[in-house]
Amino acid sequence: MVRVFKTIEGAIHEIQEPQEDCWIAMTNPTATEIFEISERFGIEVDDLRAPLDEEERSRIEVEDNYTLILVDVPIIEERNEKDWYGTIPLGIIVTRKMIITVCLEDTQVLTRFMEGRVRNFFTYMKTRFILQILYRNATMYLHYLRIIDKKSEQVEEKLHMSTRNQELLELLELEKSLVYFTTSLRSNEVVLEKLLKVESIKQYPEDTDLLEDVIIENKQAIEMANIYSGILSSMMGTFASVISNNLNVVMKVLSVITIVMSIPTIVFSAYGMNLSPAGMPFSADKWGFLVVIVLSVLVSIVAAVILSKKKFF
Template sequence: MIEIYQTMKDGIRKVDQISEGCWIALTNPSATELLEISERCHIEVDHLRAPLDEEERSRIEVEDDYTLILVDIPTFEERHNKDRYVTIPLAIITAKDVIITICLEETPVLKSFMDGRVRDFYTYKKTRFILQILYKNASVYLQYLRIIDRKSEDIEKKLHISTKNSELLELLELEKSLVYFTTSLRANEVVLEKLLRNKNIKQYQEDTELLEDVIIENKQAIEMANIYSGILTSTTEAFASIISNNLNIVMKFLATVTIVLSIPTMISSFFGMNVGGIPAGSNPHGFLIVAIVSAAITAFVAYVLAKKDLF
């Protein structure tokens, strides 16, 4: 899908034609759309296809007529009715007259620009636009990291009383997401440092300050991801032991109950033998006597086991 946006006097507007100073947003474009943009803007089609590969690495490539900036952005997908956090590539291409973004899917990183919710955003100020996208990307990382942290806290509460593996598997899934985030953020950090030294993209004083803010925000996201990853790793290991211990407690309780219930069963089996000489066998109150004795012994054994904290 191709969408074209341009800053007007009354804000950002969606337009039909490519013109100087516009922003071309490609979302999961078809081969035909890629060829069209390649011919119109004189960009190699391989560079336009690059962000459509989920395994593409973050980098900067400088050509004669344009510069390609490829970074990883956070997103989530539904898996087994649960949100799974991953990263996908986003390409930003600065050509002579336009700026182009290419991504596999709609993302909140770009959506806020399309909706005009970003202050001081102009499609013709390409350098500032790039930095604003990168700053928004780091902010979305931080937002998703806080969501992951809250989810891990909710799962921990369930794990206190759980003997199942489902919550533990959820923690492992979140831990995997943090690994993706940490790897992508570190790759983005390299891109930002190269961007700081890149002379092909014009930088003004206020843009340099914004780039430094982006680098700081990205470093903060890396630190948060590392902290949460460390916490999740130790929590997962601890609760794996807790689940095993909970299972042992349940087994101990069941074994104790089995011992207590085996006493009246054993006594009843003795007195139920069809042989002569059974005590109280001819007594009309024999059943009551056996029941009372059985109950008394069972109660005594249960009391002893309870005193030893075996229940």
Template sequence: MLRMFSTVNGQIEQIDKPESGSWLALSDPTDVELTTVSQETGVDLADLRAPLDDEERSRVDVEDDYTMIIVDIPTVGERAGRNWYETIPLSIIVTKTLIITVCMQDTPVLHPFMEGTIRGFNTFMRSRFILQILYRNATMYLRYLRIIDGETDKLELRLRHSMQNREILMLLELSKTLVYFNTSLKSNEIVMEKLTTLSRIKQYPEDEDLLDDVITENKQAIEMANIYSGVLANMTDAFSSVVSNNLSNVMRIFTIISITLSIPTLIFSMYGMNFQQGMLGMPFTDSRWGFLVIIVLAIALSLAVLWFLTRSRLFK
């Protein structure tokens, strides 16, 4: 999808044709759209396609007529009925008169710019626009990290009484997501450091505070990702032991029940055997109350074994 925007009288408006100072937003673009933008702006088609590869690394490329900045942005999808967090590349291409963004998805990172809800946003101010995108990107990372932390707390409550591996696998998925986030944030940090020394991107005094905020937010996101990764790693190890311990408790109960029930089973099995007349018979077989006595004896022995096993150190 190709959408074009321009700031008119202080308001962001969608336009039909690119003009000087406008913004071209490509999200999940078609080959026709990429070819059209390449012909109209002079940007190499390969550079426009670069962020469509989800393995593309974050970097800054300086060409003769434009500068391409690629950063990793967070995104959320659905997998097996659950939210799945990952990172994808976003390209910001700055020409002499235009700014172009290319992404394989319609990312929420750019939605506030399209809706005109970002304070001080102007498509003509390309240097500030880049910093605003990077700031918005860092805040999105922080938002998703807090969501992941909340999901971790919910999993912790469920794991206290769980005997299945499902929760452990969910923790491993969140841990893998944090690794991706941490790697992407560190790559973005390198891009930001390069931008501060890049003469092609002009640094205006009024944007210094915004640049500091971008760097601060990104560092905070890196620290949060590191902390949550450490917490998740410890939780995974701890709750793996909890699941094993819960399973051992269940097996202990079943073992006690099995041993207790084996006593009356053994007694009644012996009384079910056939003995030839004249041989030594089973006790109480000639008694009127023999059947009742055997039942009482089996129950008494079972209770005695149950009492012994529940107090034995082997089953605690």
């Protein structure tokens, strides 16, 4: 899908045809759309296809008539019927007259720009637009990292009394998301450092503070991802032992219950044998059946009390 946006009278509007100082947003474009954009604006097809490869690395490439900036952006993806987090490439192609973004999916990094909810955003201010995208990207990483931290706390509460592997698997998915984030953020950091030296993208004095904010936000996201990753790694090892211990406690309680319940079983089994009634205690007494049951229960209670004092329960 290809959509075209342009700032008109200070507000963002979607237009039908590309114009000078516009923004072309390509989301999972078809081969036909890629070739049309390539021929119309003189952009290599491989550069337009690069952001559609999930394994593509972040980088900056400077060509004769345009500059390609590739960064990784965070997304929400479904795994095991639950929402987790991953990253996909976002391509920003800067030409002399416009900006083109290419992404495999709709991303919240760009959605706010399309909806006109970003302050001081103008499609004709290309350098600031790039920095605003990168800043928005870094803040999205921070936002998702905070959500991951909250999810890990919720899973931790469940793990205290858990004997299942489900909670550990959830922690594993969270740790996997953090690995994706850490790798992508480090790659983005290299792009930001190189962006300072790219002469094809003009550096305006008024955008210097914004670029510094982008770098600071990205570094903060890297630090947060490293901290949360370390916490999750240690947590997984600890709670693997907790789950094993909880299972041992359950097995111990079941074993004790089995021992206590086996006492009446032994007595009733003995009385159920085909032997002469004369040799069975209380067999001639009319209350014998009740007496045997009461004695069996009392012995079971005594055994339970003894085992309880020894802290087997």
